[in-house]
Amino acid sequence: MKEADCYDKSTNGVVVMVEPYSQTEQIQQVVYRILDANLDRAREGLRIIEEWCRFGLNNAQLAAQCKKERQEIAHWHTAELRAARNTPGDPGTDLTHPQEEQRTSIKSLLQANFCRVQEALRVLEEYSKLYNPNMGKACKQMRYRIYTLESTLMGRHRQQLLLRSRLYLVTSPGDKLLETVEAALKGGLTLVQYRDKTADDTVRLQQAKKLRQLCHDYGAIFLVNDRLDLALAVDADGVHLGQQDLPIAIARELLGPHRLIGRSTTKAAEMQAAIAEGADYVGVGPVYETPTKEGKAAAGLEYVSYAAKNCSIPWFAIGGIDPNNVNEVIDAGANRVAVVRSLMQAEQPTLVTQFFLSQLISRMKPELGMSYV
Numbered sequence: 001m002k003e004a005d006c007y008d009k010s011t012n013g014v015v016v017m018v019e020p021y022s023q024t025e026q027i028q029q030v031v032y033r034i035l036d037a038n039l040d041r042a043r044e045g046l047r048i049i050e051e052w053c054r055f056g057l058n059n060a061q062l063a064a065q066c067k068k069e070r071q072e073i074a075h076w077h078t079a080e081l082r083a084a085r086n087t088p089g090d091p092g093t094d095l096t097h098p099q100e101e102q103r104t105s106i107k108s109l110l111q112a113n114f115c116r117v118q119e120a121l122r123v124l125e126e127y128s129k130l131y132n133p134n135m136g137k138a139c140k141q142m143r144y145r146i147y148t149l150e151s152t153l154m155g156r157h158r159q160q161l162l163l164r165s166r167l168y169l170v171t172s173p174g175d176k177l178l179e180t181v182e183a184a185l186k187g188g189l190t191l192v193q194y195r196d197k198t199a200d201d202t203v204r205l206q207q208a209k210k211l212r213q214l215c216h217d218y219g220a221i222f223l224v225n226d227r228l229d230l231a232l233a234v235d236a237d238g239v240h241l242g243q244q245d246l247p248i249a250i251a252r253e254l255l256g257p258h259r260l261i262g263r264s265t266t267k268a269a270e271m272q273a274a275i276a277e278g279a280d281y282v283g284v285g286p287v288y289e290t291p292t293k294e295g296k297a298a299a300g301l302e303y304v305s306y307a308a309k310n311c312s313i314p315w316f317a318i319g320g321i322d323p324n325n326v327n328e329v330i331d332a333g334a335n336r337v338a339v340v341r342s343l344m345q346a347e348q349p350t351l352v353t354q355f356f357l358s359q360l361i362s363r364m365k366p367e368l369g370m371s372y373v
């Protein structure tokens with residue numbers, strides 16, 4: 001062993017005389033260090049996910065699952081692996097990617113930490129074959145459980161955000177499409193539907209892509225009206241389907257369990273059918289007649305009151321709602337509203353968004369039909 005081999009950063013360069021390791025022992029130490037570092041990495045990533053389950057989702061069951069996985073990792077983290085740690089001598093501690101310094105949303109933060117845990121478990125699975133094959137097998141099983149947890153959690157993430165969304169912007173075409181949506185997002189909007197009934201598909205695709213990115217930058221849900229193909233093409237969070245659009249069962253088959261499906265309803269029977277078919281939310285309206293949906297009869301405030309008493313999934317009153325009449329709609333029982341013109345034609349969409357949200361939140365009544373909280 002050369003003198004340089006004894007250089008230890010932790011002793012600031014003072015050469016410490018140590019018993020020389022044989023080559024096999026040196027490799028063993030490297031394996032131990034890899035295992036030690038990745039056990040830490042997996043545990044830390046899980047802790048970050050656990051905190052969201054506990055404090056963000058208030059979901060004791062998911063938090064408990066994360067905790068159980070952390071405990072299993074701790075079980076494999078033996079004293080001999082910890083003893084191999086040499087943090088000051090690890091050249092990887094200074095290596096960061098710019099994306100690690102900033103996360104744009106809870107979703108991207110969770111995604112990054114799921115990746116971190118899965119990568120660490122994969123490394124553990126491989127290197128523990130040189131240490132303890134049972135540990136390798138356990139890490140493999142754990143990695144599969146984490147994949148399942150990820151898909152459960154990321155699916156629920158959309159549902160949770162939907163539950164927290166009080167105001168829903170349905171877009172209309174125009175030169176200021178992106179600008180207006182961004183202004184509303186700045187005001188606290190968390191739910192956007194891209195609706196353009198006439199543009200060419202090339203335009204729709206391009207706009208939907210940009211809107212999806214914009215919404216996700218602000219941590220908002222992005223849905224596409226009518227077009228499931230477009231929703232899939234731009235990796236949207238889901239679709240909104242009317243009574244004349246695709247059946248929910250087919251949409252669910254194509255979109256999978258985690259994307260959101262909304263359904264328009266104008267009467268009780270349509271609402272009950274949408275719930276039975278597995279819609280994630282329903283539109284309730286038109287509350288008032290509106291030029292945005294010309295020729296469609298108003299369902300009225302009575303239907304809003306019916307929804308307040310009977311709807312067991314999140315629902316949005318829609319149709320002719322503006323800052324002057326929103327309190328009437330709230331008084332009829334609505335806690336969530338969807339608008340087109342009130343925001344798309346607003347001179348100050350940020351302020352209008354803030355106004356709607358303040359009314360909806362401060363005047364919100366306990367949800368009578370709400371078995372979905």
Ligand SMILES: Cc1ncc(COP(=O)(O)OP(=O)(O)O)c(N)n1
Pocket residue numbers: 168170193195225226240241242243244245262263264265282283284316318338
């Ligand atoms: C939230 C919400 N509710 C209702 C509708 C209307 O959907 P639909 O009846 O399919 O009519 P179009 O919007 O496709 O003209 C909606 N888009 N969003």
Ligand SMILES: Cc1ncsc1CCOP(=O)(O)O
Pocket residue numbers: 170264285286287290291292293318319320321338339340341342
């Ligand atoms: C798409 C839709 N579905 C029922 S009413 C409506 C349009 C609502 O538009 P506005 O908010 O401009 O009245």
Ligand SMILES: [Mg+2]
Pocket residue numbers: 225226240241242243245
């Ligand atoms: Mg439609």
